[in-house]
Amino acid sequence: MTTAAMDPGDARELLISGLGRRGFLRAATAVTAAGTAATLLTQGQAQASESAKPPTTAFPKEILQPGKGAVHGKHYLPSLPEQVRWGYVPALDSQPVLRIRSGETVTVDTLSHEGLLEDQGRDPATYFAHHGVPADQVLDDAIAVARDYTRTTRNFDVDGPHVVTGPIHVAGALPGDVLKIEVLSTLPRVPYGVVSSRHGKGALARQSGGSAPAGITLDEVMPPVSTDGRATGDPVHYGNVSLFTPIRRSGVDLNGVMPLGTSGEVAFPLKPHMGMMGVAFASGDTLTASTLNSIPPTLGGGNIDINLLTQDSTFYLPVFAEGALFYTGDPHLAMGNGEVALTAMEGSLRTTFRLTVCKQGSGDAPSVAFHYPFAETPDAWVAVGLSDPDGIQNSQINDLNIAMRRAVVNALDFLEQDLGMDRAVAYAYLSAAADFEVSQVVDRTVGVHGVIKKSHFTDKHLAR
Numbered sequence: 046m047t048t049a050a051m052d053p054g055d056a057r058e059l060l061i062s063g064l065g066r067r068g069f070l071r072a073a074t075a076v077t078a079a080g081t082a083a084t085l086l087t088q089g090q091a092q093a094s095e096s097a098k099p100p101t102t103a104f105p106k107e108i109l110q111p112g113k114g115a116v117h118g119k120h121y122l123p124s125l126p127e128q129v130r131w132g133y134v135p136a137l138d139s140q141p142v143l144r145i146r147s148g149e150t151v152t153v154d155t156l157s158h159e160g161l162l163e164d165q166g167r168d169p170a171t172y173f174a175h176h177g178v179p180a181d182q183v184l185d186d187a188i189a190v191a192r193d194y195t196r197t198t199r200n201f202d203v204d205g206p207h208v209v210t211g212p213i214h215v216a217g218a219l220p221g222d223v224l225k226i227e228v229l230s231t232l233p234r235v236p237y238g239v240v241s242s243r244h245g246k247g248a249l250a251r252q253s254g255g256s257a258p259a260g261i262t263l264d265e266v267m268p269p270v271s272t273d274g275r276a277t278g279d280p281v282h283y284g285n286v287s288l289f290t291p292i293r294r295s296g297v298d299l300n301g302v303m304p305l306g307t308s309g310e311v312a313f314p315l316k317p318h319m320g321m322m323g324v325a326f327a328s329g330d331t332l333t334a335s336t337l338n339s340i341p342p343t344l345g346g347g348n349i350d351i352n353l354l355t356q357d358s359t360f361y362l363p364v365f366a367e368g369a370l371f372y373t374g375d376p377h378l379a380m381g382n383g384e385v386a387l388t389a390m391e392g393s394l395r396t397t398f399r400l401t402v403c404k405q406g407s408g409d410a411p412s413v414a415f416h417y418p419f420a421e422t423p424d425a426w427v428a429v430g431l432s433d434p435d436g437i438q439n440s441q442i443n444d445l446n447i448a449m450r451r452a453v454v455n456a457l458d459f460l461e462q463d464l465g466m467d468r469a470v471a472y473a474y475l476s477a478a479a480d481f482e483v484s485q486v487v488d489r490t491v492g493v494h495g496v497i498k499k500s501h502f503t504d505k506h507l508a509r
Contacts, residue, residue, distance in 0.1 A: 109234035109395050111154055111186050117230050117397040118152035120145050124186050124210045126193040129156070129374075132204030133337045134347055136329040137366045141214035144368075147402040150229065152395060154186065155319065155376040156208040159239035159391040161191040163201040164285045173237075176289040182235060184393055205339030207321060207348065211372030215400050218369035223403040223410040224324055226360040226371070230397045231317040236292040238301065238378040238392030243285040244273045248385040248486050267386070290390055292378070301379055301390050313379060317394055318355045320375030323347035325366040336436070339374070341490040344434045346418050350389070350485040351427065351494050352380045359421045361403070361414035371400055384485040412462045413455050420494070428456035428495040429484075445483065448493040452481055456495040464502065474501075 107114055111123040120143060122128060128142045145151055160169040169187040170180060190208060218224060245251060249267040250258065257263045263270055272284035290301045292315065300312040326345025327336040342349045346362045354360055362369075373396065380389030403410035413419045413428070420427035430452025432444045453475065460471035475481075478501060484492030 108182050108184070109154065109232060109393075110184060114395070115232065116152045116395075118150035120149065120151040122151060122153045122210060122213065124154050124156040124190070124208060126190055126196050128210055129190060130209045130339075131158075131190065131196075132199060132206060132209075132339050133329075134209050134323060134327075134339050135212040135325045135370050135372050136327060136337055137325045137370070138328070139212055139325060139370060141212050141368060141370060143211075144214040144216065145400065146216045147218070148399065150397055150399045151213060152397045153210055153373055154234065155210055155374055155394050155396055156184065156186055156190065157238070157376055157391040157393045158206045158208050159241060159287065159388065161187055161208070162206055163199065164243070164283050165287060167191050173289075176237075178237060184234060187393070205348075207339040207374045209321065209339055209372050209374040212325060212368075212370035213372070213400065214368035215371060215402055216368070218364050218402045219367060220365050221405065221415070222364040222369075223414045224362050224364055224369045224371060225399075225401040225403050225410055226322055226362065227399040227401070228319065228354060228356050228358050228360070228396065229399055230395075231319075231356050232395040233292065233315070233317060233378060234393040234395055238290045238292070238390040239287050239388070240290055240386060240390050241285065241287040241388045242268050242386040244268055244275055244283060246487060247387040248383065290378075292392075315390075316352060316355055316377075316379045317392075318352055318358075318377050318380070319373055319394065319396055320350045320377045320380070320389060321346075321348045322354070322360050322362075322373050322398075323349075323371070324362050324364055325370035325372075340488055342418075342431055342434065342488060342492060343436075343490070344417060344431075348375060348488050349418065349429070350375075350377075350380065350384055350488060350492065351420060351429070352377070352382060352389075352484075353422055353425070353427055353494070353496070354420060355422075357423050361410050361419045361421070363414060363416055363418075364402075369400075369402070371398075373398070382485075383483045384487050387487050411459055413459050417451075417455055419455065419459070424499055426459060426497040426499065428452050428459055428497065430455060430493045430495070431490050432492070433490045443486075443489060443491055445486065445491050445493060448484075448491050449481060452493040452495045456497060460497070 122143050160172045161167060165172050169191055170183050173183050215224060247267060249261060251266045251270055252258055257266055268284060268286045274284040290303055293300055293302050299315045301315060303311050305311045323346035326343045329337040340348055344363060345365060376392060376394035377389040378392035405415060411419050418429045430448040432447040456475055457468055457471050460466040461468045480496045482494055484494050
């Protein structure tokens, strides 16, 4: 595999500058959305104050190995082999790995797949050591999952890449309800991430027959066609490209750092969020059923890849199974709209959620959410559109036009049904003032989301 990276010595120095020689980024300069300092609750304090709002996003003093460091939720769920599925999501009849009550909080140690995959050697200790990462800064659960060949017999060409944690059974959830998922905190577990581009995938991928996709030439395909070694049948020589990306702290700001030419660099701010949050949606007789592949998002959410779903956001999903069977994975340290190369800046996160069951007629969830994913941030409502969320259009149609139309219809339904806006006026408003953004173009089922700013509406519309 081709690995684009800084010189290991340079990468090590960036890690040192972000971590200190032995510790992680200091909690004393923890970053919040406003750029102010925040302190961490201890596990005991968090569990003793279940109803209290967890602290804003902070960065711990140590590598967050399983069960170590701050835990903000009442419940804790690691991502060891017995708690995860690799490349597949839970089915409607899957057995939960944790049971909680509606309204309770849970902290999940989510695990990035980058550094674990077959084209990277399926050996995270060796992979990250090559980039200057000390052995004690490689996550133990990453090593355990990669080494567990008994539970995770994989086909690299077919299986999804994601390490999926769950499912979590939420008491009282029934089909026809909504699961309200509040993201309360997102803590990077390690001070580095990886961005990968794989042959045959991404916005500029060559088509399966070998031709260039419409609009570009073969010379413009990425990664370059000349580096594609898939014909050998050996994933190690696929010619895929992964860019190791360390985190560096500058004052209260945390940035991902990439090389620019031979001596420069480019730095961009982190925006931690979960790429995957979902509930069981499909049936499947085996773990490897195609309907359960982790790549395409569905009406049950899943690999939704919306970069607005950061701390303090809320994601609403229709429920299809008793207990909802919530799962999560694909943690991102940063992602641009479109996710064009294939992956975000992937990096493991310790994320705390509050999971609440919403019933029809309660007013606790947007009306759209009873049949389609919907999101909310402190500043905006977010209408989601997917190109083929239930597979009825011949399995994951990759058409942004379909996703765009559905996002607009869902936005119209929300404005009309929840805010009381005349539908024709709402259509005009969306054209004048809402932003429809490409969520991602790489997940087979592609996505668009419409951002409706709350500041445009009077206070009486904001309370729910």
